[in-house]
Amino acid sequence: MAKLPYTLWIEGHRVLTWDQRRLPFREEVIELSTWQEAAHAIRSMQVRGAPLIGVTAAFGVALGLRELAGSGRHSSLTAAQTALDEICASLIATRPTAVNLAWGVNQVRRAVAQAPHPDWARVAWARALELHAADAQCNAEIGNHGLSAWKEMIARAKDQARPLQILTHCNAGALATVAWGTALAPVYQAHQQGIAVHVWVDETRPRNQGASLTAWELARAGVPHTVIADNAGGLLMMRGQVDVVIVGCDRVAANGDVVNKIGTYLKALAARAHQIPFWVACPLSTIDPDTPGGMQVDIEDREASEVEQMQGLVEDQSSALYQQMVSVRVVPVGSAVLNPAFDITPAALVSGLITERGVIPATGKAICQVLALEPA
Numbered sequence: 001m002a003k004l005p006y007t008l009w010i011e012g013h014r015v016l017t018w019d020q021r022r023l024p025f026r027e028e029v030i031e032l033s034t035w036q037e038a039a040h041a042i043r044s045m046q047v048r049g050a051p052l053i054g055v056t057a058a059f060g061v062a063l064g065l066r067e068l069a070g071s072g073r074h075s076s077l078t079a080a081q082t083a084l085d086e087i088c089a090s091l092i093a094t095r096p097t098a099v100n101l102a103w104g105v106n107q108v109r110r111a112v113a114q115a116p117h118p119d120w121a122r123v124a125w126a127r128a129l130e131l132h133a134a135d136a137q138c139n140a141e142i143g144n145h146g147l148s149a150w151k152e153m154i155a156r157a158k159d160q161a162r163p164l165q166i167l168t169h170c171n172a173g174a175l176a177t178v179a180w181g182t183a184l185a186p187v188y189q190a191h192q193q194g195i196a197v198h199v200w201v202d203e204t205r206p207r208n209q210g211a212s213l214t215a216w217e218l219a220r221a222g223v224p225h226t227v228i229a230d231n232a233g234g235l236l237m238m239r240g241q242v243d244v245v246i247v248g249c250d251r252v253a254a255n256g257d258v259v260n261k262i263g264t265y266l267k268a269l270a271a272r273a274h275q276i277p278f279w280v281a282c283p284l285s286t287i288d289p290d291t292p293g294g295m296q297v298d299i300e301d302r303e304a305s306e307v308e309q310m311q312g313l314v315e316d317q318s319s320a321l322y323q324q325m326v327s328v329r330v331v332p333v334g335s336a337v338l339n340p341a342f343d344i345t346p347a348a349l350v351s352g353l354i355t356e357r358g359v360i361p362a363t364g365k366a367i368c369q370v371l372a373l374e375p376a
Contacts, residue, residue: 006179007052008059010132013066013125015059019046020175024216025313025325032056035064035087042101043094045207049176050250050286051135054100057091058131061108062124069121077117084112084120096298097259097342099251099288107131132178138283139180141356146186146246146281147193149352149359153243153277154195163196163224165243167233170204170261171213172248172281182248182281184214186354191223199225200236204261206306206339230263234270245271246279246354252287256347256362257294262340268349280345280362282353289371294344304337 008017015032021044022028030046032038038060041047047056064087068080088109092102111127112120147154150164157164172183180188190197199218204210211227218225228236236242245267251259258264258280271278291297308331314321331337350362360366 005174006136007175008047008055008132008178010129015056015063017041017047017052017056018175020048020213021046022325023175024212032059032063034067035060035091038063039091039094042091048209049171050100050248051139051177051182051283052175053095054104054285055128055131055135055178056104057094057101058104058108058128060091061087061105061112062121062128065112065121065124069118080117080120084109095300097250097300099291100283100285103285104131135177135283136179138285138356139177139182139185140189142182142281142283142354143180143185143189145356145358146279146354147189149279149354150186150190150244154190157196157243163198164190165198165200165241167200167202167236167242167245167267168214169202169210169230169233169245169247169264169267171209171217172246173214173217175213175217176248181217182283182354183246183279184218185281186246187218187223188221191221197223199223200233200242201225201227202230202233202263202267203227204263205230206310208310209261233267237270237274237276242271242274242276244277244279246281248281249286250342251291251297252280252282252353252362252367253291253293253297254287254289254367255293255364256350256353256367258282258345258347258350258362259294259297259299259342260345262343265343265345265349268345272349277351278345278349279351280353282355284355284357284370287353287367287371289367294346297342297344299343300341302339302341304339307331307337307339 019028019030088105091105108124108127111123115123154164168183173181201214202210215227249258249260268278309327311327314324347362352359353362
């Protein structure tokens with residue numbers, strides 16, 4: 001099976017990734033050389049997507065410890081521990097909703113805690129590299145299990161001489177992870193195996209991650225797709241033009257409730273009304289056993305400007321700004337704006353969680369069983 005390009009990659013001791021705020025119009029690579037740059041990349045959404053945030057934060061801890069080791073300013077264990085606490089707390093505070101963020105930080109922190117103080121930087125870097133490789137493998141397994149779950153639908157579409165019609169929301173593709181993606185992993189694997197698929201891509205206001213990011217990476221991979229307005233999905237389901245809905249997630253609560261990009265809940269409701277499977281691609285690291293239900297999750301409210309303005313490329317050749325990226329205001333000055341970044345899809349609306357260990361029901365019992373098999 002061919003590999004997709006990595007979204008975050010390592011060259012020697014350099015951490016490189018795309019600046020996702022510039023896509024799809026500018027393909028700019030940024031280097032994260034300090035923990036502050038890693039924190040800024042997460043906070044400003046240069047990197048985004050729960051799995052990618054977790055791995056980026058893990059490298060952030062490693063970069064911070066490397067800086068401390070090189071400076072010699074924290075030679076005592078007490079001073080180094082205080083500095084480590086500050087680095088970890090600052091990284092975790094960058095975005096509150098995606099559980100992978102704290103998970104990635106704590107994975108490195110636990111590894112460091114078992115090592116002698118002089119070895120912290122080396123151990124942290126090694127653990128971050130392990131998480132980087134594990135994320136790519138995890139997502140490939142999600143793709144395998146997702147494809148198996150779709151077997152009957154794929155056969156039905158093939159009998160009807162048409163592609164499998166898939167609707168997705170936001171970006172849970174390769175750009176949201178180290179590689180492959182979560183929700184798009186089975187799509188990519190189907191495409192590589194010669195299975196005919198077509199993806200309906202929600203634009204995903206207000207940041208347009210579907211129109212800008214999902215469409216960009218599907219086009220690069222040669223996967224047939226069509227961008228639609230967020231509110232068009234229900235009509236397509238009513239017309240029989242959607243076989244399956246699949247999304248990623250930023251957190252799954254202990255009872256199976258799913259927290260994902262704002263607008264996910266409405267797709268789940270429409271899918272239930274039309275008896276269409278609604279799958280959630282979910283690395284086990286995204287399950288939060290310490291949060292009883294979705295209503296207990298801290299939903300991030302983001303800046304009003306994301307709703308008030310839209311970013312795009314000027315195509316008017318007579319304009320002095322031709323081919324420049326600009327922001328334009330679309331909301332009247334003085335109108336109040338609320339911008340919750342995520343919503344909550346109740347577990348009862350979820351057909352199943354597609355994890356690296358297989359497909360499990362979105363229930364507390366199933367989640368407890370699968371997490372009990374995971375190493376501490």
